[in-house]
Amino acid sequence: MEIPKQYNPASIEDKWYSTWMEKGLFRSVPDGRESFTVVIPPPNVTGVLHMGHMLNNTIQDVLVRRARLQGKNACWVPGTDHASIATEAKVVNKLHEQGIEKNSLSREEFLKHAWEWTDKHGGIILEQLKKLGASCDWERTKFTMDDDMNRAVTNVFIDLYKKGLVYRGVRMVNWDPKAQTALSDEEVIYRETPSRLFHVRYQIKDSDQTITIATTRPETILGDTAICVHPEDERYTSLIGKTVFVPLVNREIPIIADEYVDREFGTGALKVTPAHDVNDYNLGIKYNLPVVDVIASDGTMSAAAQLYIGRDRFDVRKQIVKDIDAAGQLDKIEDIKNNVGYSERTDAVIEPRLSMQWFVKMEVLAKPALDVVNEGKVKLHPAKFINTYKYWMENVKDWCISRQLWWGQRIPAWYDNTGDVVVAANLEGAMAEFAAKGKNVTAAEIRQDEDVVDTWFSSWLWPITVFDADAVIKNPADFNADLKYYYPTKDLVTAPEILFFWVARMIMAGMEYCGDIPFSNVYLTGIVRDKQGRKMSKSLGNSPDPIELIEKFGADGVRLGMLLTSPAGNDLPFDESMCEQGRNFSNKIWNAFRLVKGWTVEDKEPTQASREATAWFGSHLAATIAEVDDLFSKYRISEALMTLYKLTWDDFCAWYLEAVKPGFEQSIDRETFEATIGYFEDLLRLLHPFIPFISEEIWQYLREREDDNLLIVNHMPKTVAADAKLNAEFDLIREVIAAVRAFRNDKGLSPKEALRLSCKSRSASNQLPFDAVLFKLANLEAIDYVSEKPEGTLAMLVRTEEIFLPVGEISDPEAEREKLQKELTYTEGFLTSVEKKLSNERFVSNAKPEVVAMEQKKMQDAVQRIKVLKEQLEALV
């Protein structure tokens, strides 16, 4: 079989993905094994794969594939999120392009369009995940707006309402007066806009004095209910507690003091308009101020304004300034720039507006969710996020769950003509509820709340409802078999920015509805950024297309590229060159495979070098596996990968294979060959979670395999005990070999020219370890054990081993002397510092005995080195 020199991923990846699928190897059903469950953070149903998904899902796949190889019943549940705001906005835009406006459609008509859109674009992202190699159980694919998921949302809303945890309340929303709708924060665009800052004098009651405030929105003066100053602002302390008159309408309002006020801005006195500014609203709550709502939903002045009723707020802004000036209360006008919010959709200036919304009380729910993290039942990786989590949970605010949208689960609240409200799953239920209140209301008199719930109100149930959507109304004993088996899930992989929105709430829902945590570990990824450190986004166009990357570097290459330098919680400045490194690694393994595959095997005695290398690699492999296990247990996935990368590239390819490799056109003995294949298999097992495709491909051709012997469902290497002494000895020999190579490099000698190496610090009865490997890889013709430096050699020190290599004559003795002298000076300095330390009584009495012993060893080594260096210097003369 002719194997190409370069690994070509394209055909291989599709082949293995279909094989795995056909054989149902991603499928999981409950059985007697330990479960290992991961639920995907559901991506937007109509979204396309971006680099953030790539990182996130690669990590999940690594964890899942590793668990599978550890013999666990691995179950990775995929799915998508209906993403109400994002999806609705996309549908609205698409309809707009077709000349259809949302407000010309009925709710039902609009939803029909939305479903069409969802059916057309939904699931693209899941298909893309397959290209990446994601080993999800696709038969379990869920959507947050599946019927059973909707049912769960309604049931939870009703349940929380009955428990008194859902209530209606007033909240400040971003109001678009043109579209007549509330907008989410994401839909408001802030732009620096030239504005004018008007300084207006308010008359103080029973006094000749006035107080001057500065405002960019003078029309809201009519809604003022207080003036606020900083309590330590000496200009105003005497005025605190007095009252002033609102200009033009002469309403009497108090002067209050709060540290919120910025003394530097404007005049240092702030008008407080709770109905039309978020900060003012909060001040209003704090000081129990009345709310005067002077702007109507269409942006005109309301009756409460008393003046200018029905006129647009911007006309009124001009007019009121004139009127205030006429009243002699306008102090001055400044030109400034300030940030004004505009509607993303209509470009109208956003008005903060109070409106009735649904809320979830969080305090009761947050408590257990905080406890399980504090107690370490749910672990965050990296742990630094615990601080943020705690801070948020201890200061948790009620959750506004209503959204003025149509795409999503409609709020199961029903109103009669009087505005009285009941909560029920459907109209019949609502009528029954009203009847229970003693009200006789007909179906025609009842209307359902127009709003839908926040998207997170469905996804906070995700780890429960993907298995048993009706669990939220069941006792744990009645949960279905899936939920009982798979819940709690093990690892959740997600981005830190949704730690609160999603992760915290899932923990709350899990505790509330299953009485147990939803997952044991939360792995928080970083944000994928471009080289300039900017977040990757569609609008910047700085995000590479993941599918193109996969085509260029192979899925394995891209997976490595994503993981090589992305420790948990750290941002990942993405660069294609990392995928290149990943691809190169694939190629390296491929060529190791080519080498091994090309060997002819014979029944004969192994060489001494092969025996030594085989013994060492077995022991080193064992040590590395232990190290990798430890790193995984700490979720240091990048480091685990780097450890395996070095094990494969350096230890296996550069050292082991070079040591056992037969000469040109020579055969290899069976024993070494079998050991090599075995080691190669172990490497593939270890690497499979990271590079599933190439590892499976090589696995199949490394030996004759039965049809169903696939690596994906094989097992992790059986661990043996590592021999630390052996490994340390090999490290020494590596250094000796490196020294010989460096010597050659330095002296311009060809690697083909065999050298005679002499060693002083050992004897024939105490030889260097691994001398056959040394002999082969350093290309020696002999190893002599000597008591004196042989003539015509150059001495070198490797740790405490003194070795000599022949040099016809030293080409540049001066440079040699300088080098030695430099090292001698350094070592003497080092010795001095160690001696100083050891003669310090406080060190000797305070430091741990091991540390002192270590220092003594250091001192002895240094003395020895100095002695050798001095001898070498003398020999130079």
Place this chain on the structure above:
RNA sequence: GGGAGUUUAGCUCAGCUGGUUCAGAGCAUCUGCCUUACAAGCAGAGGGUCACUGGUUCGAACCCAGUAAUUCCCA
């Protein structure tokens, strides 16, 4: 404005309980090699005021305080 984090080689990051010759790894760079698996490669080398200032300690990249830069979350 409130809170949390980060700052170590050109880049991305390790450095765990303060103590191994502790200042590390990968990539990049430089030098020499087309050495019969691999130039997507091999061998070797250089590269750091551990952000700054002060403190604690026998001893600080690590602990404490302050300063600066920067990122994120909430407002």
